[in-house]
Amino acid sequence: MAALITNIGELTTNVSRDGDLAGTITDAAVLIEGTRIAWVGPAADAPAPVAGMGTVDAAGRAVIPGFVDSHTHLVFGGDRADEFEARMTGTPYAAGGIRRTVAATRGASDEALRARLAGFVTELHAQGTTTFEIKTGYGLTVHDEARLARLAAEVTPEVTFLGAHVVPAEFAERRDEYVDLVVGEMLRACAAHSRWIDVFCERGAFTADESERILAAGVAHGLLPRVHGNQLGHGEGVRLAVAAGAASVDHCTYLDDADVAALAGSQTVATLLPGVEFSTRQPYPDARRLIDAGVTVAIASDCNPGSSFTSSMPLMIALAVREMGMTPSEAVWAATAGGARALRRDDVGAIAPGMRADLVLLDAPTRVHLAYRPGVPLIASVWKDGVGL
Ligand code: NIG
Numbered sequence: 266m267a268a269l270i271t272n273i274g275e276l277t278t279n280v281s282r283d284g285d286l287a288g289t290i291t292d293a294a295v296l297i298e299g300t301r302i303a304w305v306g307p308a309a310d311a312p313a314p315v316a317g318m319g320t321v322d323a324a325g326r327a328v329i330p331g332f333v334d335s336h337t338h339l340v341f342g343g344d345r346a347d348e349f350e351a352r353m354t355g356t357p358y359a360a361g362g363i364r365r366t367v368a369a370t371r372g373a374s375d376e377a378l379r380a381r382l383a384g385f386v387t388e389l390h391a392q393g394t395t396t397f398e399i400k401t402g403y404g405l406t407v408h409d410e411a412r413l414a415r416l417a418a419e420v421t422p423e424v425t426f427l428g429a430h431v432v433p434a435e436f437a438e439r440r441d442e443y444v445d446l447v448v449g450e451m452l453r454a455c456a457a458h459s460r461w462i463d464v465f466c467e468r469g470a471f472t473a474d475e476s477e478r479i480l481a482a483g484v485a486h487g488l489l490p491r492v493h494g495n496q497l498g499h500g501e502g503v504r505l506a507v508a509a510g511a512a513s514v515d516h517c518t519y520l521d522d523a524d525v526a527a528l529a530g531s532q533t534v535a536t537l538l539p540g541v542e543f544s545t546r547q548p549y550p551d552a553r554r555l556i557d558a559g560v561t562v563a564i565a566s567d568c569n570p571g572s573s574f575t576s577s578m579p580l581m582i583a584l585a586v587r588e589m590g591m592t593p594s595e596a597v598w599a600a601t602a603g604g605a606r607a608l609r610r611d612d613v614g615a616i617a618p619g620m621r622a623d624l625v626l627l628d629a630p631t632r633v634h635l636a637y638r639p640g641v642p643l644i645a646s647v648w649k650d651g652v653g654l
Pocket residue numbers: 338360362363366465493496541567569570571572573
């Protein structure tokens with residue numbers, strides 16, 4: 266099947282040129298053939314329609330690449346609305362809340378978790394997200410982590426084993442034994458369903474030494490490393506991630522100059538998760554400082570029931586612009602191409618021949634509107650692998 270999207274007022278290709286990060290083409294067209302993009306350019310030069318080719322008139326509106334949400338925790342039971350409500354009247358966020366979701370998740374059947382996950386996938390697609398990562402981390406037994414990884418793998422190839430999310434209550438006095446379990450039997454049970462290994466390196470979760478051991482074990486099983494770090498305070502997460510060659514270190518809320526320098530000299534993406542600061546009333550990470558230092562920045566939702574129960578990438582863009590010093594174009598890049606970098610994917614996050622045909626038609630003339638009109642549903646149409654969703 267071929268389809269021509271034409272009369273695009275502003276096309277964001279992310280094929281940067283002449284200092285334009287977004288690779289903008291005005292009055293553009295895109296030809297989709299099967300699951301891939303076949304041609305991109307000015308509408309006036311578009312290939313002539315052939316029999317069987319569908320045409321979509323964008324009516325002067327903007328088209329951007331589908332969002333790449335490189336950090337979510339979408340397989341879980343229950344919610345923690347009470348915790349959110351308490352936080353809004355002053356109770357601080359702490360990593361320990363994760364254990365409540367662990368209890369609810371262990372108690373949920375596969376069918377219940379699968380149905381909930383399907384609902385989230387629909388929610389993501391409707392908001393323009395066409396690629397997403399999902400972490401385990403709310404099972405924390407061999408059996409439960411393996412089933413979360415298996416369920417996540419049913420809906421995305423980007424599955425992350427996060428057995429090292431927090432030490433579960435039953436191991437509270439035996440944390441070394443828990444780390445042994447994570448790097449041993451649990452990892453063996455999850456590796457086949459996972460592409461990534463992650464660890465929450467933070468006070469209240471895992472130490473730098475434990476984190477290093479866990480990442481190394483994952484790598485030895487063929488998984489690629491990524492890290493949760495520097496969310497609740499300064500710490501070793503960023504330096505550990507860079508040393509491990511991690512694709513991404515996520516949160517990066519509390520960074521010292523050495524962290525920024527380490528990131529700038531590395532291939533590790535700094536993934537910022539402004540939904541967390543919004544929902545936990547923490548100070549936002551300083552994206553401007555990172556970008557100015559030459560760090561590659563992604564933004565992601567971190568959708569989870571504790572620290573950020575939103576899957577909205579347009580909201581992340583609005584927060585990144587309003588609160589983190591990013592320009593609208595930088596924020597849209599970070600939510601698309603940046604996410605692709607954070608997942609080491611070269612087939613998504615840009616609109617160019619050969620890329621997957623993952624596109625979003627906005628109900629707006631330019632991408633700036635994503636930040637300019639916060640909270641307004643601007644997603645008119647979404648294509649994933651060439652199929653309209
Ligand atoms: O990325 N930081 C660790 N994990 C999640 C929070 C999970 C929870 O509170 O349930 C996060 O923010």
